[in-house]
Amino acid sequence: MARGILLAWIVIHSIAITSVHCRYYSQSKPYEPVKLQKTQLHFFLHDTLSGNKPTAVMVASANATGKPNDPTPFGTTFAIDDPLTEGPEITSKVIGNAQGLYLSSSQDKNLTLVMYVDLGFTRGKFKGSSLSVFSRNPVTEGNREMAVVGGRGKFRFARGFIKVKTNYLNITNGDAVLEYKVTVVHPHP
Known part of the structure; x- marks a missing residue:
């Protein structure tokens, strides 16, 4: 028994004092400005909470908020x-999808969402690229603006904004069609 304890102590002690041979790697270079381009996009987002195949599903809710028939209570x-289409009709050509989360963040009568969404493009010039949105969306305002905070692919390092307008809203079930007019600045590919 004593030999086992001694052997365990030697192994642990050996591991503790053995030096680790690795280095932190870092490389810095002077920043060289890149040529930027401005891109404007126009499309529609279809957010469907109802029916057999909803595109938005509740994943969490607070226990004591909202009214009985409120589709998006606080919390x-x-x-x-959500599909992104060229036109406001669901039958329009699909150009991508919006994947992520939104949170009902207002306790008053004016519905406000906080959006954490990736707008991914599956067709056209920007196929394989996406825009990252992290912003407040005051739904009850007629024309509103959300921030584009980044992107990937052709939109790497993108910054900009989205003008959002509600094209259609069913206040009973929460289904909506939103018009997005995007303006972003990003490096020229």
Whole structure:
């Protein structure tokens, strides 16, 4: 028994004093300005909470908020996979999807969401690229603006904004069609 304890102590002690041979790697270079371009996009987002195949589903909610028939009470979080289309009709050509979360963040009568969404493009010039949105969305305002905080692919390092306008809203079930007019600045590919 004593030999086992001694052996364990030697192994642990050996491990503790053995030096680790690794280095932190860092490389810095002077910043060289890059040529930027401005891109404007126009499309529609279809957010469907109702029916057999919703594109937005509730994943969390607070126990004591909201009215009985309120589709988005305060504290409610939705996961989304909403289609992006060229026109306001759901039958329009699909150009991508909006995937992420939105949270009902207002306690008053004016519905406000906080959006954490990736707008991914699956067709056209920007296929394989996406824009990252992290912003407040005051739904009851006619024209509103959300921030684009980044992107990937052709939109790497993108910054900009989205002008959002509600094209259609069913206040009973929460289904909506939103018009997005995007302006972003990003490095020229």
